[in-house]
Amino acid sequence: MKLSEVILRSHQLEEIKGFYGTLLGLDVLEDQPLKISFQAGSTRFTFCKASMNEQTHYHIAFTIPTNKYSEAKQWLNGRGISLFSKDGQNEFIFENWNATAMYFYDPDGNLVEFIAHHTLNNSTNEVFGPQHLLRISEIGLPSDNVSQAAQDLKDNFGLELWSGDGVQFAALGDAEGLLIVVDKQRLWFPDGSTPGIFETKVTMEGTNLGRIVLQSGLYEISNLK
DSSP states (O other): OEEEEEEEEESOHHHHIIIIIIISOOEEEEEETTEEEEEETTEEEEEEEOOTTOOOOOEEEEEOOTTOHHHHHHHHHHTTOOOOOBTTBOOEEETTTTEEEEEEEOTTOOEEEEEEETTSOOOOOSOOOGGGOOEEEEEEEEESOHHHHHHHHHHHHOOOEEESOSSSEEEEEETTEEEEEEETTSOOTTTOOOOOOOOEEEEEESSOSEEEEETTTTEEEEEOO
């Protein structure tokens, strides 16, 4: 499963443009007063204008090549982006996922992740750059009822539970793309921040065709191709 488009909200589009477009070097596809879109590998990535009192904070992850983790860390450091550190550690190994991740924040306080899935055949000999943000591979979907939301997604799109207990945490999809459904009271790893429920739209590929709305209409998930 792959995430072909992700649409989020932000109250400071100019700062977001500077971060993703200038600092991270992603191609800007559309730049309007009320929205800005980027291309992150195979994923179109859009922020729409939020109200000033809507302090959004999402969790999103970008896949990077399996052999470029250390180089990606140096690349971020060279751009003045500080990695989140816990107990002096800024490298997080997920043995059950066979993956390694690093985390940092964008201007909205979104918890952004670079993750190298070592089961994927995506190594490269090129010098690391913006083109190696291969796709958005995770989007967090905090929920009032994880088990029900996960079941709805399974029933509508044929998704499988890839990781988690399905009650507090359900990662649905595969290493290429995951919908991370978490209990809204469960703190995000690794920074311990409280998940927020904000308008989110996701378009997928590689699943059953369909469309579903969750969380009182705030989440719209679809595969209409």
